[in-house]
Structures are given as structure tokens and as C-alpha cells.
Amino acid sequence: MRPLQTRCVIAGGGPAGMMLGVLLARSGIDVVILEKHADFLRDFRGDTVHPSTLEVIHELGWIDDFLTRPHTKIHRLGGFIAGTQVQLADLTHLPVHHPYVALMPQWDFLDFLVSHGRSYATFHVEMEADVSELIQESGQVLGVRAATPHGPLEVRADLTIGADGRHSTVRARAGLEIDSFGTPIDVLWMRVPRLPTDPNQVFGYVTAGHVFVMLSRGDYWQCAFVIPKGGYEEQRNKGLANLRETIVGIVPWLGDRVNTLRDWDQIKLLTVVIDRLREWSKPGLLCIGDAAHAMSPIGGVGINLAIQDAVAAANLLTEPLRRGVPLPDELRAVQRRRDFPTRATQRLQLIVQDRFLNRALTSKTVSVPLIARALNAWPPLRRIPARLIGLGFRAEHLRLR
Numbered sequence: 214m215r216p217l218q219t220r221c222v223i224a225g226g227g228p229a230g231m232m233l234g235v236l237l238a239r240s241g242i243d244v245v246i247l248e249k250h251a252d253f254l255r256d257f258r259g260d261t262v263h264p265s266t267l268e269v270i271h272e273l274g275w276i277d278d279f280l281t282r283p284h285t286k287i288h289r290l291g292g293f294i295a296g297t298q299v300q301l302a303d304l305t306h307l308p309v310h311h312p313y314v315a316l317m318p319q320w321d322f323l324d325f326l327v328s329h330g331r332s333y334a335t336f337h338v339e340m341e342a343d344v345s346e347l348i349q350e351s352g353q354v355l356g357v358r359a360a361t362p363h364g365p366l367e368v369r370a371d372l373t374i375g376a377d378g379r380h381s382t383v384r385a386r387a388g389l390e391i392d393s394f395g396t397p398i399d400v401l402w403m404r405v406p407r408l409p410t411d412p413n414q415v416f417g418y419v420t421a422g423h424v425f426v427m428l429s430r431g432d433y434w435q436c437a438f439v440i441p442k443g444g445y446e447e448q449r450n451k452g453l454a455n456l457r458e459t460i461v462g463i464v465p466w467l468g469d470r471v472n473t474l475r476d477w478d479q480i481k482l483l484t485v486v487i488d489r490l491r492e493w494s495k496p497g498l499l500c501i502g503d504a505a506h507a508m509s510p511i512g513g514v515g516i517n518l519a520i521q522d523a524v525a526a527a528n529l530l531t532e533p534l535r536r537g538v539p540l541p542d543e544l545r546a547v548q549r550r551r552d553f554p555t556r557a558t559q560r561l562q563l564i565v566q567d568r569f570l571n572r573a574l575t576s577k578t579v580s581v582p583l584i585a586r587a588l589n590a591w592p593p594l595r596r597i598p599a600r601l602i603g604l605g606f607r608a609e610h611l612r613l614r
Contacts, residue, residue: 271310397570
């Protein structure tokens with residue numbers, strides 16, 4: 214078995230794990246990131262880089278490089294409810310350097326982080342390293358074991374980070390308890406071609422029985438077709454022609470291109486989960502991002518909440534890691550810092566799902582809610598949802614180097 218020794222080993226090379234790895238390496242902490250895939254090219258992952266994350270990139274001094282990469286800027290969020298156009302959020306007034314959402318494929322964002330991380334001698338990434346076990350002795354986590362194409366790999370570390378997503382192996386092996394919250398929806402993701410003459414913004418369409426969201430990705434729309442929880446097989450049984458017909462009924466101007474959806478392999482099911490760990494840590498181990506709290510896709514905030522976890526963890530744990538093994542209370546400090554924004558965001562997502570999306574999916578008629586009418590009628594009100602979506606309940610800023 215190939216052994217490695219490091220200060221911090223991170224299971225998972227997604228946004229949370231990669232950002233934390235970069236920030237620790239930037240402060241001179243030796244870090245090894247283990248990513249189970251050979252690359253980052255996977256469709257329908259979080260593509261929304263919110264102002265809170267853009268501010269962190271600005272603080273790192275990397276924003277100019279970031280903005281040279283293909284992306285789309287979204288300054289306002291709105292949609293159509295029962296055929297009425299509504300404006301819901303205006304990001305342009307946020308007190309940040311870049312008051313917009315940048316839509317960028319997650320693989321480009323991760324490649325961006327890796328390219329900057331590799332400028333530090335203490336930054337190491339092992340691709341195709343699938344973490345399967347924790348190394349534990351007397352209740353202390355001492356590292357991980359992973360399977361790689363070159364044989365088993367053992368990484369011992371002063372701190373192990375679980376950033377391996379909502380189906381985290383790390384949190385399962387650690388025996389950490391999870392609180393799950395019922396969600397009434399799942400999502401079908403798909404691509405539909407986008408023409409140069411199409412609008413360049415985010416669209417949400419809500420009609421009786423249907424919710425459909427479109428994100429501009431340059432030459433295609435990344436579309437989310439919301440379905441009742443567990444309704445995937447029923448949708449498949451209705452057939453792809455029925456799905457195409459339904460989409461055209463919601464967005465008639467897509468009628469000339471929905472025929473590009475020819476096979477169910479083009480439709481990806483996202484099983485929506487909202488959960489969080491009761492305790493994010495145990496001696497030698499900390500979970501962050503989706504491994505600590507899986508989010509709904511509502512608002513596209515999951516990637517940004519994960520990055521905020523990473524920034525908070527770097528701020529709070531860099532000095533302890535310089536001294537040696539972080540103490541259990543130093544690990545718990547990360548949860549104390551991030552617990553309120555996590556709970557508040559999940560609560561807001563549950564309210565939107567239960568009181569709005571689920572009602573739209575199960576009702577025969579839909580009307581514009583009072584709050585949406587107020588936001589549409591009085592533009593200053595749109596700054597409130599913009600702040601919640603763009604910055605969240607607690608935005609983190611870099612403190613240590």
C-alpha cells in the first residue's frame with residue numbers, strides 16, 4: 214500500500230474541497246486532495262457562482278483570470294408565473310465588487326482553482342483516488358485509505374476533511390448522525406439548444422402543474438423540469454414525446470428545438486435532498502459542504518454555501534494546523550460559525566418548496582403570490598431576495614495568509 218503523510222487530507226475535489234485545499238496551501242499548509250473521478254467533466258452540477266464566491270476570488274486577487282473564462286453574467290432574476298412576467302431579485306445593488314451571478318460550468322471553475330492551487334508547493338491533487346475507509350485509532354481519525362488505478366493508497370494526516378458530497382463515504386464511515394428533511398420535488402436536468410437571438414438571462418416558468426427553469430449556458434439552455442418527489446418513472450412511462458409537448462406548452466418559443474431531446478439518456482434525474490449532520494466533526498475529522506448539509510437546488514446556493522464553509526474552515530483552522538493536530542473544539546468552531554446560515558438557508562428552501570413549488574405542481578390553477586406581486590411592483594424590495602441569494606445569511610471573507 215502506497216503511504217503518504219500530510220497535514221490535511223481532503224476527500225472530494227468539488228468546490229468545497231478544492232477551495233479549502235487552495236486556501237490551506239496558500240497559507241503554507243501541506244494538503245492532499247483525493248478526487249475519485251479522472252476529471253471534472255460531469256453534466257448538470259452547480260454552475261452558479263454567486264457574488265459571495267466572486268468576492269472571495271476577488272480577495273484572492275484572481276478575479277481578472279476568472280473573468281477571462283467563458284461565463285454568463287446574471288444581474289437580475291425573474292420569470293413568469295401564470296403567464297405574468299415578474300422581477301424577483303436585483304443583484305446590482307449588492308455591496309460587492311461583482312454584483313451578479315456568474316454562470317460557469319463547474320468543471321471550468323474547478324480547473325480554475327486547481328490551476329491556481331498548483332502554484333503552491335504544498336498543494337497536491339490525486340485524481341482517480343476513491344476514498345473507501347477512514348484510519349481510526351482510539352476514536353481519533355488519522356487519515357484515509359483510497360483505491361487508485363495504481364493500487365491502494367493510504368494518506369495519514371493531522372486533519373481529515375470530508376468534502377465528498379451528499380452521499381459522503383467519509384461521514385458514513387465516521388458514523389455521524391444525519392437529520393433529513395422531507396422534500397416534495399425532484400428535478401429532471403436537460404440541455405436545449407440556445408439561439409443567439411434568445412434572451413440572455415435566467416427564466417423560471419410556473420404554470421398549473423409545472424415548474425420549469427432555464428439557465429443560459431452560451432449555446433444551450435440548461436433546463437430544470439421540476440417533478441413531484443418519486444415521479445421519475447411515471448414521467449418516463451408517459452414518454453419523451455409527452456415531455457417535449459409539455460415543455461413547449463410551458464415555453465412555446467422552444468418548439469423548434471425540443472426535438473433534440475431524443476433519448477432518456479439526455480435527461481438526468483436529480484433526487485432532491487435536504488439534510489444536515491447533527492455534528493460536523495469528531496476528533497481528527499471535519500465535514501463541510503454537501504457532506505455536512507445537502508441543499509435543494511432552489512436559488513442555486515449549494516455551491517456557494519459550500520465555498521463559504523471552506524473559507525470559514527481555512528480562517529479557523531490554519532493556525533491550529535500550523536501547530537499540529539486541531540483540537541476537537543477548534544473543529545467544532547467551524548460548525549458554530551456555519552450552523553446558522555446553513556439552517557436558515559435550508560429553512561427558506563423548505564418554505565419555498567412546500568408553500569410554492571409543491572402547490573404549483575399539485576394545483577389546477579396558479580396565481581401570482583402576494584410577495585411576488587409586491588417585488589414586481591416595488592423595485593427596492595428586490596434587494597432583499599438578492600442579498601439572500603447573492604450573499605446568503607453570513608458571507609465569509611479571507612482572514613489568514
